[in-house]
Amino acid sequence: xxxxxxxxxxxxxxxxxxxxxxxxxxxxxxxxxxxxxxxxxxxxxxxxxxxxxxxxxxxxxxxxxxxxxxxxxxxxxxxxxxxxxxxxxxxxxxxxxxxxxxxxxxxxxxxxxxxxxxxxxxxxxxxxxxxxxxxxxxxxxxxxxxxxxxxxxxxxxxxxxxxxxxxxxxxxxxxxxxxxxxxxxxxxxxxxxxxxxxxxxxxxxxxxxxxxxxxxxxxxxxxxxxxxxxxxxxxxxxxxxxxxxxxxxxxxxxxxxxxxxxxxxxxxxxxxxxxxxxxx
Numbered sequence: 001x002x003x004x005x006x007x008x009x010x011x012x013x014x015x016x017x018x019x020x021x022x023x024x025x026x027x028x029x030x031x032x033x034x035x036x037x038x039x040x041x042x043x044x045x046x047x048x049x050x051x052x053x054x055x056x057x058x059x060x061x062x063x064x065x066x067x068x069x070x071x072x073x074x075x076x077x078x079x080x081x082x083x084x085x086x087x088x089x090x091x092x093x094x095x096x097x098x099x100x101x102x103x104x105x106x107x108x109x110x111x112x113x114x115x116x117x118x119x120x121x122x123x124x125x126x127x128x129x130x131x132x133x134x135x136x137x138x139x140x141x142x143x144x145x146x147x148x149x150x151x152x153x154x155x156x157x158x159x160x161x162x163x164x165x166x167x168x169x170x171x172x173x174x175x176x177x178x179x180x181x182x183x184x185x186x187x188x189x190x191x192x193x194x195x196x197x198x199x200x201x202x203x204x205x206x207x208x209x210x211x212x213x214x215x216x217x218x219x220x221x222x223x224x225x226x227x228x229x230x231x232x233x234x235x236x237x238x239x240x241x242x243x244x245x246x247x248x249x250x251x252x253x254x255x256x257x258x259x260x261x262x263x264x265x266x267x268x269x270x271x272x273x274x275x276x277x278x279x280x
Contacts, residue, residue: 032125039132043106044139057144061095065151068215076216081156088152089169089241090214093234095144096177097209101201103137104184108194120276127273134181141177145170161247169244172257176237179261182268189275208234233260 030038068091073083107130110116119129149157149166159166184201191197211225212234218226229235240257243249 029123032128035124035128036131036135039129040135040139041132043133043136046106046136047140057095057099057140058147060098061091061144061148062151064094065091065148065155069155072215084152084155084157086217086242087215088148088157089245090212090238091152092145092148092169093173093238093241094209094214095148096141096173097180097234098205099137099140099144100177100181101184101198101205102140103133103181104186104188104191104197104201105194106133107185107188108191108197111188112193126277130185130272130276134178137181138174138178141174142170145173159245159247161245161249165244165247165249168249169241172240172244172254173237176233176257176261179265179268182265182272185272186268186275189272208232213238233257233264236260 065088068087069080069084073080073087077083077086107116110119110129116129120126149170161168184197187197187200191200212229212232214234218229218235221229236253236256237260240249240253243253
């Protein structure tokens with residue numbers, strides 16, 4: 001039995017290939033917004049496949065809230081209930097601020113694995129991988145905020161500002177966290193390993209959060225320390241959060257947070273993009 005040789009011309013395959021090659025139609029380049037959303041979705045998918053990443057979003061807020069409320073609340077405020085009213089907005093800020101460092105860690109991980117170079121070779125809006133990662137982190141911030149507020153309500157926290165005050169506080173904190181994360185993207189681009197990024201970030205965040213008004217009233221501190229605490233941006237954010245959740249927010253305190261966020265963004269976003277574009 002003799003096999004009949006395969007002839008592409010008889011099937012029209014050659015004609016189809018030539019038509020595709022000769023076609024001048026090109027796929028439309030996606031918009032900057034669409035590409036950023038795609039990278040944001042990528043960040044969420046990474047959480048789906050590695051759910052251990054949510055440990056810092058779930059376990060740490062619960063641990064800090066319970067520990068400070070019941071171990072130190074009575075000694076600091078006289079009762080755990082009163083201290084919880086003071087503490088919870090501060091714990092909310094501390095939780096979200098600590099999560100921001102993972103933006104730089106994730107970026108450095110992509111660099112070390114070579115994924116960074118693949119992204120830069122794509123015909124897309126250059127900042128999209130960075131902006132998308134920050135958008136994905138916004139979902140982590142929202143989850144962490146929900147965990148802290150829900151736990152606080154269960155323990156007896158009652159925001160006098162109601163749901164509107166709580167939502168406004170979370171949105172303001174999201175704005176500050178978005179700007180703060182750009183600092184850690186700079187770290188992610190200049191540090192050699194993800195561990196180095198995390199340790200450097202912690203060395204900055206620990207003094208900032210503990211030398212603030214998160215846990216105690218600055219009026220109880222020495223004068224020289226009060227001066228430091230008063231100019232700490234974390235103090236400004238916590239003050240605005242407490243006022244929003246209590247329904248007593250002032251335009252000045254909210255504006256200070258927005259101004260600080262704008263200054264941080266204006267400095268570190270262009271620096272990040274310069275490092276991102278020139279890195280070899």
